[in-house]
Amino acid sequence: MTRQRALIVDDEPDIRELLEITLGRMKLDTRSARNVKEAREWLAKEPFDLCLTDMRLPDGTGLELVQHILQRHPQVPVAMITAYGSLDTAINALKAGAFDFLTKPVDLGRLRELVAAALRLRSADGEELPVDSRLLGNSPPMQSLRKQILKLARSQAPVYISGESGSGKELVARLIHEQGSRCEQPFVPVNCGAIPTELMESEFFGHKKGSFTGAIEDKQGLFQAANGGTLFLDEVADLPLPMQVKLLRAIQEKAVRAVGGQQELIVDVRILCATHKDLAGEVAAERFRQDLYYRLNVIELRVPALRERREDIALLTDSVLKRLAEGTGISAAKLDDDALEKLKSYRFPGNVRELENMLERAYTLCEDDRITASDLRLADCNPNSENGESNLAQIDNLEDHLEIIERKLIMQALEETRWNRTAAAQRLGLSFRSMRYRLKKLGID
Template sequence: MANRQRALIVDDEPDIRELLEITLGRMRLDTRSARNVKEAREWLTREPFDLCLTDMRLPDGSGLELVQHIQQRHPQVPVAMITAYGNLDTAINALKAGAFDFLTKPVDLTRLRELVATALRLRTPQEEELPVDSRLLGDSPPMRALRKQILKLARSQAPVYISGESGSGKELVARLIHEQGPRSELPFVPVNCGAIPSELMESEFFGHKKGSFTGAIEDKQGLFQVANGGTLFLDEVADLPLPMQVKLLRAIQEKAVRTVGGQQEQVVDVRILCATHKDLAAEVAAGRFRQDLYYRLNVIELRVPPLRERREDIGLLADVMLKRLAESSGLPAAQLNPDALEKLKSYRFPGNVRELENMLERAYTLCDDEQIQTHDLRLAESSGLAEAGEASLAQIDNLEDYLENLERKLIMQALEETRWNRTAAAQRLGLTFRSMRYRLKKLGID
């Protein structure tokens, strides 16, 4: 059976080795066993493997050393670490070192089979960098580095905290990590944590049973159940209230959830990716975000660069966006005047790629003869929003009008970023919903 996949099992306990050999044998894998790091390295030199399972404590070293060795010499082989129950620090260190995933003792066979099946679905990397596609454009050094990191993180099951400013493309990065990984055929479920009313959060995340509360007219699956087998992307995770943070931490640690009104816990196999435009470490320091949850979510941090750090990509992005606008409208494509392009390259872009897209859509509508001039970009108007508070006295004719105009722009930006969810926009601006409703009415925004 030369075409059968092979697994290397590394453990100094004969009973554990036998259990793993039998389980993997039933999954039609050929297995080889090693009692220590030395034997494992010898096997890796002699034969190719599709998977390695290693204990943390070995007679002549640690499983962590073996993970690092495989990362350097055999990076195509996914490694899963087996640790003592409750030893979360060890598991997190293994994930940071490059382990694919981890198991705790006593080994749960259902969880073992899921892990093995997921690992074997990994594609052997054909190249070191994710190919450029129409969604993640740019040939600047920060973007090349980002694509390389996405490809590497797609081969792991470690939780990833995606940091970056609003509009920089954090959800797209999460989606690409999912699409390039072994869960790509299973659901990718994005959720904006700031858009869910606090009283409905538990039901949204974990589901509910019919009759468990007023309005629960039928059983409902939660986001964890919907994402089972796939990836759950928690956007704006810093907006979770503290009571929900406790429940989320337990669900992640136990890999199980209990529906509202339910008696039994349901085992769920979900990879967690999260993002926020806020500084999560600062939120922890301020007491608004639990340190233990931060530690669990931020196993690996991936920073998405703001647009001002990759100005050389602006021309390519603008070309693609303008072609897309032409296709969707059925009208001829517009070109950026060289002066207009230079102005874009010198602009700060506080709203990043999303702001560039909105700006070009407006300019495309306003321009004449399919030529976008500098004045079509309305950069002065955008700069007023970007440089709030930096206007000189000479620019202000009427303070009341100026402040009202600035307030309107900031509220509109918050509404657009939260897809017109008023509750989420109010939270983004640090307002109560009542205050937000009053301002919308005052400014005539519907």
């Protein structure tokens, strides 16, 4: 079997020798170059499975080589070697398309992990990836989204996934993880808005037995649970400022210390994050740290709202109704033409999640496996115009109308916090007592 081959680019002989010996012990053939010119010559002569390049080279920079490889040899993962403390340089390399980065002095354990991850990614090249049934849609925005997911899966860069509530941000994060080199390692999602402030440090970094009242045994944190895999921080804008400082340090140092612990634990975690809020606006309002924003937002991926891809509604509807019918022993319900047109003209402030909830309700109300416009009960969903103004002529009773709006906002907050009533109350600016009263009044269990 032909051995896999790596190209090492560095002008320091000692570094080249160290990398050659380490990769040789991993059963890789290596070629070495002292500058950009020699690296390009090797790339033109032989195929490679991996490239490791220093940032500063006598006749150019590692970024120039990254860009050259992306254009001429896009299947070759490139890792950048930077000086210790040069995180800005490393981030620029990731933005340029580098697979990952190492800092000098090179940690050999980290080097071996990086090489193994890059080769796993390389071995998957050419495989035909099926269209994931969880990410449906043939509209141009969805075709573009799938291409971006495939591209980002080839990188280790932090990704900020933006989009409205219910648009599928967590699903996108899972697909990036599943199609990348960490796919066999854990994917750990966490809703930052659902964790009580006083427990955040323990949840993220773990704690030692006896470190605080109620700590009756050692507990592993989310970073430790995701070690080797991906940590997905949903609703990251809801993190309080003190926790943002601790999160920034964990990301920069790639190490965490459990509450009550004395030693730091090295962790290898890819960070993906999301929020339905405008994160740049949160930074401007000084509710989110700018330095953390730059660490998380190396690459931004926007998930389109459902109203931006109305041509996908029919496909999504068929899929949801088939899923609802599974296990019932009856055929899937169908929408009549009028009902489908009503859905296509609806604004969907809750996006795909709202569509699913709406169809589940209509499925239970319809007769003869046929869903009509009246079964959708769009009037209950407060279908506003694009500028958000209600049609007063449609309101028969103000109290009933306000109750519909109140129920919708409370349900949305509960869904976004995975039914954590305390976190949902905070999101709505309510006391827990007031939240409990409203839940009882509206009959929400």
